[in-house]
């Protein structure tokens with residue numbers, strides 16, 4: 440049994456702590472915020488490795504990176520059903536596996552079909568839906584044809600709440616890690632927490648914390664704008680994803696619409712222009728939507744300069760689990776299992792190594 444301190448109580452830190460506890464370790468989680476507030480709170484919750492993957496992109500480092508991310512995403516998607524079942528069940532987390540739709544507007548159809556052919560050649564089962572098959576899943580959608588790709592979705596806020604409940608008194612919000620001395624973490628409450636291993640899972644703030652540990656981990660946050668509209672439960676049964684916007688139904692909460700990508704450091708300011716643009720894109724997809732969202736917010740995606748997540752033991756007693764960028768909810772079960780592997784001395788895939 441090892442003693443671990445996890446710095447960061449977003450979905451990554453919490454899931455690592457939960458799986459480590461299940462593996463018999465003693466874990467403490469610290470988070471600077473008063474509760475789950477950052478990227479894991481902001482996220483849409485699509486578990487969608489195929490929707491942004493282009494199988495035609497095979498050359499150079501971009502191709503290798505896209506391929507590596509796709510492999511990690513496919514692996515983690517397979518782990519999601521067991522993860523959700525262990526954590527309280529699909530209904531409790533609003534976990535669904537209906538897949539995700541790609542709407543075929545005439546101007547997008549040739550490119551979308553070419554990508555779908557590539558996905559099919561790579562073994563992904565792509566369904567071409569129209570008529571009643573499409574109407575059952577998405578009755579109000581503005582298109583008459585859409586592709587359905589294998590995918591799932593989950594409510595990240597319910598998931599983090601379930602993880603916090605499972606971890607109980609091991610989780611301490613409102614307590615920031617301010618210094619690291621070897622494997623001792625000094626906190627904003629002037630506690631000194633000694634452990635065998637420290638796990639840095641502090642999302643967009645991990646590069647700053649890495650500096651405290653004497654590590655250079657280049658990365659920067661990427662802001663995303665989100666909206667929430669009123670929508671009856673069951674009105675949309677699968678999420679809809681295209682390059683202008685995505686629509687994700689959430690049980691009891693309406694419809695989540697996202698998102699933008701803004702490189703503006705830790706600035707979380709909302710932009711009226713982005714909100715208007717996303718509203719127009721969402722209403723183009725689902726014309727029945729209201730003209731104004733009920734709510735809107737931004738979140739900071741943790742992106743490392745290397746483009747891929749980092750899940751590795753960077754030196755004895757120090758594990759880093761971050762850089763999940765646009766796919767942290769998808770990659771949660773895999774990341775947690777890999778951190779358990781690292782603590783047990785087992786190797787992790789080369790794509791996530793330092």
Ligand SMILES: Cc1cc2nc3c(=O)[nH]c(=O)nc-3n(C[C@H](O)[C@H](O)[C@H](O)COP(=O)(O)OP(=O)(O)OC[C@H]3O[C@@H](n4cnc5c(N)ncnc54)[C@H](O)[C@@H]3O)c2cc1C
Pocket residue numbers: 446447448449450451452469470471472474475476477478479480481482483484485486614615616617640641642643644648662663664665697698737738739740741760761762763764765766767768769770
């Ligand atoms: C708008 C948006 C939409 C998204 N949609 C999706 C999606 O549909 N599917 C998907 O898979 N992914 C999605 N993502 C990405 C996903 O949300 C992130 O990759 C994931 O949540 C990262 O989790 P995390 O725990 O690493 O970071 P966070 O959730 O940001 O948690 C990091 C935590 O570290 C804490 N912290 C920071 N510094 C310290 C310190 N010094 N001491 C203690 N604690 C500290 C912070 O308070 C924070 O709670 C989305 C992200 C955004 C912003």
